Amino acid sequence: MSAWRSLKENWLQPFLFFGNNLLSLIGGAITTASAFVLIGFWIVSIFGHGGSSNPYLGIVLDLFLPGLFILGLILIPIGIWLRRRQLIAAGQVPSVYPQIDLRNPVFRRGIETVIVITFINFVIVGTATYRGVAYMDSPHFCGQSCHVMAPQWAAFQVSPHSHVDCVQCHVGSGMKSYVQAKVNGTKQLIEVTFHTWPAPIRAPLNELRPARATCEECHSPTRFIGEKLLVKTTFGDDVKNSMTRTVLVLHLGGVDSVSHFTGIHGHHLNNFEYVATDNDAQTIIAVTAANPDGSKTEYVSSDSKGPVQGVHRTMDCMDCHNQATHVFQTAEEAVDEAMLDGTPSSALPFMHKEALQLIQAEYSSQAEASQKITAGLEDYYRTSYPDVFNSQRSNIDASARRLVAIYDRNVFPNMKVAWGTYPNNIGHMAYPGCFRCHDGNHATKDGKTLSNDCSLCHNLLATDETNPSVLNDLQLQNELHLQ
Template sequence: MASVLFPVLVVCVLIDIKGTVHNPYFGFLIYLILGPLFLISLILLIIGATISRGKEDIGLFTFEYIEEQFARPGRYSRIRRHIILTFVISLITLFLVALVSYTGFHYTESASFCGQFCHQAMEPAYATHQNSPHSRISCVQCHIGKSSQWLTKSKFSGVRQLFAVLFDSYPRPIPQPITSLRPERGTCEECHRPEMFHGDKLYVKDLFLPDENNTHVQTALLMKIGSGGYLGRKAHGIHWHVSEDHPVFYRHTDAEQEKIVQVWLQDGDQEKHFTVTEGKQPFLPEGSPLGSVRQMDCMDCHNRPTHVFRSPDEALDEKLITNAIPRTIPFIKRQGLLAITAQYDSVEAAFQSISRSLKDWYQANYPDVIAHDPPLLDKAIAAIQQAYAQNVFPEMNVTWGTYSDFIGHRDGSGCFRCHDGLHYGQNGEAISNDCNLCHIILAENEKSPDVIALLRKANTR
């Protein structure tokens, strides 16, 4: 076993280090099957050697015996050669075992192992990760913290997950928020330091209207990014919530952390409480348990820093801005939206239907578009299919809107879970929902907004 596995392993490890094979199962084969088998064969070899018939001969192999073989010149040169050979082979084996353990450990930490090995279960998470600002960071850099408890936690959780995949018992979709391996604040702060942020930042969003010309409009917000407070600067703006000086706690009565009934914080000696009130009485939904308490951290707003599932509008706008969907095709935004928001049982069915419905519609309504430049519509169709496949995963029951994003206030969620003007403090004032608290709206869905023209002009002067 050892002598067959040995050369196979050497060749496989070399190929893997060169990076010529990209199949995720290749790493699995080397590090989680061949590697352990090789270790087992070595253990068997040792056990076999110690309990086998030739025990006495091996017993002879003591340090004195070896010394004696080398001390007398010309004696038993065959044995001497064997000793040297054994020594060299042992060294190479040790090196191989170390190499396989080391690269094997790294392999189980790679995005390819986490994201592609359990292909179906992790597909939505992997696809969105690949399409995000964090695509160069591996999964474990966020999902597994640095301390030693995390290592055991992650391995236990990993074994549980492996069984869930083997017995096909994992939930579809994987519910949010996740209960184990949720990133913790310290993990984000390895790279980001919100206490050092300061001031406001211009956010410009490009959108396209569902009209004949797919009109390009822009929304511009001056976002009050703020800071968590640093070197005597006071915490302010959006990142005020993460200041060490006044941790914010909240109580939620549902698993999704959407229904927040109480918020409180200790600011110096001042204690602030905010409760959802109905009439003047503190209000907890009837029959609800008291709920769970959480200290606010990054994930209460940035729950989708990397698994960003776009809305149908955003998914198409992203393709229109780069002209992957040619903007010159009349009504392509509207028709694209109709095509990607329909219900499909599988990605293949979706692709076929998107292609067919768009071709039929343009053939019937704009035959000259197809006649004039046939590849134009094909290009649009390919990008629309991609917009679908990057955000909808029928096998995992993940469709548009399955996962809510807590950044902003889509559908009254996110910031408006607390900033809805219904969470009143002791002094009768509610957590603010003033439209200028978090951002100043400079332009909303405007064609060539003045403010952007002004900034561009200032720039070129």
């Protein structure tokens, strides 16, 4: 009883006495009001409406309101503290605070209410925090809340990983990674607020989580794939947009059933270390291969003069699959893919050539690009092929819309993302890719060169042929969509 008494006299009575001030009451009101809105929102979302699918709605409901709620809670003690200081200064603090009498049912109910509300507050803050965290982890938050992520968001949505959360690759598990990511995020928020973010945004591979903790959670590094057939379709710059095909079989390999490393996948995942002279690892001056017998072979580029210095890294999935998620196409790839789909139509004369010229021109914004690409295509056919322009108007308009979509998916002038800003390391045609090492210029001290023999990586069965006989042999000659 005496503990209760001292609690009552030293804490509760003064709390009620000092709490009766404007600031604390406003605090209480803010807290209660935001709590009602939050509870209302949760009830609505339980019944399947609302939710955080819109990123801005999400920011309000999952971050702003809980923030307000906590602000209210903080205001209450500040008000109490200020009033107490004021009264002490004025010498108006009573020696005995107004009585609390537990036998008084009105008062007892008051205390019970305070306890119940405190409990509810606890539940609300807890749930709100949980939801806030879950929301910040959703791709909508990462990709859409912040327009500087627009390029990566656009590429993510059409990638094979569009259902993998951003945080699964970008944030480690455990408290340390979580805090690290939020500190990083706050820094980025400040950069965005003050327009000081670096454009284009880069993510040096060394700053990402290692593949073991990301890719390999879902893909086994020891899966044996063996040979993979690839068919590349391209359209020409001639009047007929002639279609040709390149057919190759990639030696993907893997780790076979007797633990041999074979082919592309097998060899590189066996602890290869390389040294790059730039952050994007586009210039690799040395690579050390681990041999099955435990020895090592170092290949150094003939371009490297003096000691080998730079960023060291052990090769993993992301050194080749740097664009497994954020796939930025080249203009040629994008137009070829679209024409294979039928829009832009290859029946329109010189479509391939015109399309590439229009989407590769420089524009100051996506809006300007949209307007000029559409007008440019119409002008071309109106002046060069008036008959086609009159008879195929809807075809030309649909083609223009598709070209604008291709531009919007790959080029972001406000983020300084142009064609080719983000290199893709698979292959060697548009970017150095495999040839960062396999360029025939990397050799050991005793003169053994890292092979760039064409058949090391693939068998080229047809190169830019109109009607490759190998597709006839495979009875695939009528299949348009081959990869």
